[in-house]
Each structure stands twice: as C-alpha cells, then as structure tokens.
Amino acid sequence: xxTTPSAxxxxxxxxxxxxxxxxxxxxxxxxxxxxxxEIAGHCLEDLxxxxxxxxxxxxxxxxxxxxxxxxxxxxxPQALKHLGVAAVxxxxxxxxxxxxxxxxxxxxxxxxxxxxIADNLPCTVDPETGAVQAGGQAYHCEPIPxxxxxxxxxxxxxxxxxKQLAKK
Amino acid sequence: MTRPTQAQTLAxxxxxxxxxxxxxxxxxxxxCQVDLAxxxxxxxxxxxxxMLERLGAKVWDPDKIxxxxxxxxxxxxxxxxxxxxxxxxxxxxxxxxxFYDGIGICHVVLPQKGHLTPGMFAVGGDSxxxxxxxxxxxxxxxxxxxxxxxxxxxxxxxKVPHTLLMRWNNRLSEGVTAKDMMLHLCGRFGLDGxxxxxxxxxxxxxxxLDMAERMTLTNMTAELGAQTGLIAPDETTAAFLVExxxxxxxxxxxxxxxxxxxxxxxxxxxxxxxxxxxPQVSAPFSxxxxxxxxxxxxxxxxxxxxxxTGAKLTDLRAAAKVLKNKxxxxxxxxxxxxASKKDQDEAQADGTLQxxxxxxxxxxxxxxxxxxxxxxxxxxxxxxxxxSTARNFKGRMGAASSRVFLGSPYSVAAAAVRGRIxxxxxxxx
Numbered sequence: 054x055x056t057t058p059s060a061x062x063x064x065x066x067x068x069x070x071x072x073x074x075x076x077x078x079x080x081x082x083x084x085x086x087x088x089x090x091e092i093a094g095h096c097l098e099d100l101x102x103x104x105x106x107x108x109x110x111x112x113x114x115x116x117x118x119x120x121x122x123x124x125x126x127x128x129x130p131q132a133l134k135h136l137g138v139a140a141v142x143x144x145x146x147x148x149x150x151x152x153x154x155x156x157x158x159x160x161x162x163x164x165x166x167x168x169x170i171a172d173n174l175p176c177t178v179d180p181e182t183g184a185v186q187a188g189g190q191a192y193h194c195e196p197i198p199x200x201x202x203x204x205x206x207x208x209x210x211x212x213x214x215x216k217q218l219a220k221k
Numbered sequence: 222m223t224r225p226t227q228a229q230t231l232a233x234x235x236x237x238x239x240x241x242x243x244x245x246x247x248x249x250x251x252x253c254q255v256d257l258a259x260x261x262x263x264x265x266x267x268x269x270x271x272m273l274e275r276l277g278a279k280v281w282d283p284d285k286i287x288x289x290x291x292x293x294x295x296x297x298x299x300x301x302x303x304x305x306x307x308x309x310x311x312x313x314x315x316x317x318x319x320f321y322d323g324i325g326i327c328h329v330v331l332p333q334k335g336h337l338t339p340g341m342f343a344v345g346g347d348s349x350x351x352x353x354x355x356x357x358x359x360x361x362x363x364x365x366x367x368x369x370x371x372x373x374x375x376x377x378x379x380k381v382p383h384t385l386l387m388r389w390n391n392r393l394s395e396g397v398t399a400k401d402m403m404l405h406l407c408g409r410f411g412l413d414g415x416x417x418x419x420x421x422x423x424x425x426x427x428x429x430l431d432m433a434e435r436m437t438l439t440n441m442t443a444e445l446g447a448q449t450g451l452i453a454p455d456e457t458t459a460a461f462l463v464e465x466x467x468x469x470x471x472x473x474x475x476x477x478x479x480x481x482x483x484x485x486x487x488x489x490x491x492x493x494x495x496x497x498x499x500p501q502v503s504a505p506f507s508x509x510x511x512x513x514x515x516x517x518x519x520x521x522x523x524x525x526x527x528x529x530t531g532a533k534l535t536d537l538r539a540a541a542k543v544l545k546n547k548x549x550x551x552x553x554x555x556x557x558x559x560a561s562k563k564d565q566d567e568a569q570a571d572g573t574l575q576x577x578x579x580x581x582x583x584x585x586x587x588x589x590x591x592x593x594x595x596x597x598x599x600x601x602x603x604x605x606x607x608x609s610t611a612r613n614f615k616g617r618m619g620a621a622s623s624r625v626f627l628g629s630p631y632s633v634a635a636a637a638v639r640g641r642i643x644x645x646x647x648x649x650x
Contacts, residue, residue, distance in 0.1 A: 075617075077594070077612070077617040082593055082595045082617060083594060083595070086293065086300040086304060086595065099615050099616040099621045100615075118413060119412055119446060122412045123614060124347075124348045125346060125347050125348040125350075126263075126264070126364070127364030127365050127367075145413060147412075147446055148446065148448055149348055149362055151417075152363065152364065153366070156367050156370075157364075200250055210367065210369070210370050211275065211276070214369075214373060
C-alpha cells in the first residue's frame with residue numbers, strides 16, 4: 054500500500070459500538086443549547102459513560118451499520134472530532150450524518166468488516182486509501198468518494214469555501 | 222421543456238430541473254440550485270452567523286430563506302433566550318421577510334404559510350425536512366455547515382436518488398393512521414431501510430389521506446433513513462395550496478407536470494393492504510421496534526401528543542374522538558402541544574381543544590417541546606410514556622431511564638384513558 058506517512062493517523066485504540074448509534078446519544082439534546090466543549094463532554098454518555106473522559110486523540114470508532122441515525126444536528130460528528138476521534142468505521146452510515154461528518158472534516162469510512170473488529174485494539178487509519186490496521190491485522194475500507202476528497206483535504210466545507218472565495 | 226429521453230421518477234424530474242438537465246440518472250452526482258432554504262433557531266442563525274463572519278460572506282438570496290423559531294421556545298432560561306435573540310436579530314440584519322417567530326413547528330408552519338409547491342427543490346436545517354415531500358417538493362435535511370454552503374452559494378450537491386415505491390392499496394380502517402403506516406414500515410425495513418434514497422408513497426390509501434396525514438408519512442421517512450419522501454401532488458394537494466396562497470419557485474404551481482412516469486424504474490416496489498393494518502406501537506428505544514398495538518399492555522405515566530409528526534389538527538381531532546365524554550385515568554398525565562398556532566386556533570374553534578381539556582389534558586406551547594428534548598419539557602426518571610412523536614431513542618425525550626413508546630394520536634389518547642397501552646379501536650364507538 055503506497056501512502057504518504059503524513060496521511061496515516063498516529064493511531065490510538067478502537068472503541069466498539071453497536072448498530073444504529075443515534076445522534077441523540079452522540080450529542081444529547083439536553084446539552085444542545087451549549088457550545089461544543091460541553092456537548093462533547095457528554096458524547097455517548099448514555100451508552101458508554103466513560104467515553105468522553107477517556108477517549109484520546111487518534112482513537113477510532115468501529116461500529117455496526119447505520120451509524121449516526123436520527124437528527125441533522127452536526128454537533129454529533131463535531132463532538133467526535135472535538136474529542137480527537139481520528140475516524141469512524143462502519144458498514145454504513147445514516148446519509149445525513151455522513152454528509153455532516155465529511156463537511157466537518159471527520160473521516161467516516163464505509164467498512165464491511167468494522168463489526169468484526171474488537172474493542173480496545175491499537176489501530177491506525179489512512180482515510181485517503183481506506184487502509185486500516187487494527188490489532189496487527191489489515192482491513193480495507195471504501196475510500197472517501199473522489200468528488201468529496203478535495204473538500205476533506207481542505208479540512209471540511211468551511212475551510213474549502215474559504216479557499217474558493219479567496220480565489221474569486 | 223425538453224421531452225425526457227428516458228422514463229423518470231418524480232424525484233428524478235425535480236432533481237433534473239434543479240440541476241438544469243433534461244433527465245438525470247440515479248447514482249450520478251449533480252449540483253442543484255436551491256429554491257428554498259428553511260432553518261430554525263437551533264440549526265440556523267446561532268450556527269450560521271459565526272461561519273458567515275469567518276467567510277465575510279452574505280446570504281445569497283434573502284427571499285429564498287425561511288426562518289422559524291420552535292426548538293428553544295418557550296425560552297425560559299438565559300441560554301435559550303440568547304439563542305432566540307440571535308435568531309430575531311439575524312432575521313432583521315439579513316432582511317429575512319419570511320421569519321415566523323413562535324407560531325409553531327417549522328415543518329408545519331412552512332407549508333401553512335404557502336412556501337412549498339410541487340416541483341420545488343428545497344433544503345431544511347432539520348432532519349424532518351422531508352415533510353415537504355408531502356407537497357411534491359424535493360426537500361431534505363442538512364446540517365448547519367452544509368446549510369452555510371447553501372446560504373452562501375445557493376447550491377448543493379446531490380447523488381441522484383433511486384426511488385423505493387410504497388404502494389398502499391385499499392383504505393385504512395377507522396382508528397388507523399399515517400403514523401401506524403410509518404411505524405409499520407420502520408419495523409419492516411429498519412432505520413436504514415430507506416438507504417438514503419427516496420421513498421415515494423402511492424395507492425388508494427395515500428390518495429384518501431388529507432395533507433396533515435401525508436406530512437406525517439414523508440416526515441418519518443427520516444426514521445427510515447431515506448434522504449426524503451415524496452407524494453405526487455393531486456387535487457387534495459392543490460386545495461391545500463390554494464387555501465395557503467402558495468407561491469413556490471413558479472408563480473402558478475402545476476400539479477400535472479410533477480408526476481413520475483408510470484414506467485420509471487424503481488429500486489423496489491412494495492405493496493401493502495392498508496385495510497389490514499392494525500394500529501402500531503414502537504417499543505423503546507427505536508421506531509423500528511414496531512408491533513401491532515395488541516402485543517402491548519404496558520402501564521403508562523404520561524401520554525404525549527406533540528410535534529410536527531403528531532399534533533396537527535388531524536392528530537388533535539383523532540385524540541378528541543377517543544376522549545369525547547371520557548376522562549384520563551388517575552395517575553396519568555396527558556400533555557398536548559399543538560404543532561402550530563393555526564392548528565391550535567382551528568382546534569379551539571371547532572371544540573376539539575375543549576374536548577381534550579375536558580378529558581384532563583394539559584396544554585403545552587406550540588413548539589418542539591419534549592420531542593426535541595432540548596428544553597424544560599423532558600420526562601423524569603423511570604417514567605413510562607406513550608407519544609405521538611417520531612423518535613424514542615434512549616435519553617432523547619427525557620432521562621435515560623424513561624421509556625417512550627410511539628403510537629398514533631388515537632393510541633396515545635386511548636392509553637391515557639385506560640392507563641395502559643391498548644387498542645384505540647376499543648374506545649371508538
């Protein structure tokens with residue numbers, strides 16, 4: 054696999070989650086009136102009470118199908134990004150969440166094998182090629198669609214628009 | 222208009238117009254011109270303004286923006302008041318004429334104010350934006366950053382969707398509603414059954430539904446994981462639009478041209494017998510946990526009739542049919558938050574509201590309330606709730622230990638009377 058070393062995340066551990074993880078549990082409504090610091094501090098608390106306090110930059114979420122079901126609130130992917138989550142791997146994503154995540158620069162990768170990856174394994178992800186190493190084993194994700202890659206490389210839609218507008 | 226060279230679904234026809242093409246093919250990526258962008262106090266100005274400032278950009282067309290406050294009303298704390306204040310100031314600064322403040326939930330107010338017409342291509346800063354599909358408009362939810370892109374450029378990319386056709390034959394029986402149809406579909410196909418494609422509804426049962434019920438169908442295609450839902454416009458649609466004084470992207474809307482071609486390929490076509498459908502209830506913590514109401518006997522503490530999907534005039538009237546000359550069981554709280562001021566006024570005028578109050582209902586403000594779970598209306602620890610809303614995810618509407626069952630307004634009202642979940646048809650004389 055030919056990749057530039059800089060494209061590969063430094064790596065962290067895996068966090069295993071089930072199917073249909075919803076946006077309400079990622080960004081609980083009762084904290085939605087606050088800023089992202091506060092929301093991120095309660096990310097996933099109804100599922101994994103220790104997650105927000107113990108997740109580290111570079112960690113990777115491996116989940117079941119339809120990750121991000123529910124609301125349009127982009128604080129759901131934003132909370133994960135804010136906590137330093139390097140990527141979310143799942144066999145499928147809720148369409149609205151998928152668009153939001155890439156717009157905010159959080160790599161979300163379609164990975165059929167994600168539910169078979171165990172919890173708490175050392176893990177690295179290359180979002181550009183879809184190459185994953187977890188617990189010493191190699192996995193492959195579908196790469197981010199080409200037409201969105203330019204935006205993702207710019208860091209999301211806002212920095213991408215900033216660049217576009219600067220050109221004009 | 223160029224004659225299409227291939228059969229097109231309704232979704233394809235709308236996307237083709239919005240992307241400036243004669244026809245489009247499912248799977249291809251197109252850039253669409255947005256006819257209307259709607260957002261509310263939570264997803265809108267408080268998120269958009271800092272990004273607009275960072276870009277030094279202005280809104281592309283104030284006439285194409287609709288701003289509606291609903292999530293943080295009533296604003297009973299400083300944070301909520303600040304969010305509402307930002308929305309009001311933003312509307313003034315950006316000369317948003319279509320600003321509706323505190324008159325109801327965005328998805329219901331939008332068509333009631335005549336802003337949707339068939340064939341429109343619209344985005345909403347809320348996942349239940351597919352509600353607009355009931356009017357033959359292609360409308361889907363986006364997050365705040367994506368909305369910022371629309372607000373600045375007037376454009377959005379789209380992967381041309383396939384259509385999943387749900388054909389409901391025959392008619393629903395008395396006491397069975399659009400909500401029951403949707404809970405049934407969630408149970409059968411799951412929260413990702415819509416595959417982020419378009420779910421289109423057709424058939425005799427759909428034609429027989431009023432606009433409020435059709436809105437409930439397309440609204441909850443969000444729960445099916447579709448990008449949006451669609452119902453081709455007909456005489457019922459036209460009558461609603463005329464009454465609302467609808468003005469869309471075209472001066473005079475046309476229901477005849479916004480119909481899918483009969484031979485347009487679908488990803489799947491499913492047939493249902495509406496007459497055979499029993500009321501459905503979805504158990505905690507997913508709309509997909511649906512089963513016929515007869516499978517349930519749970520006691521309930523709170524019965525909640527609210528939200529865009531469950532408290533329009535038609536929903537309030539359904540509840541009133543059950544509650545007429547009855548009273549709710551002792552120990553049960555029945556909460557009713559009408560979806561809009563218009564729905565509430567009409568329910569007041571025709572006696573529906575009085576019937577509900579006489580039965581023991583407590584009236585809540587016309588806002589998102591406990592359905593969004595953003596404000597003060599949240600269910601306490603270990604409460605059992607039956608609700609006419611759209612989602613019963615863990616912790617959404619209250620404490621993580623609260624348990625929310627979803628059902629139609631008939632089922633919610635019947636559970637309030639009996640103190641336990643039961644078949645509402647037993648209470649309809």
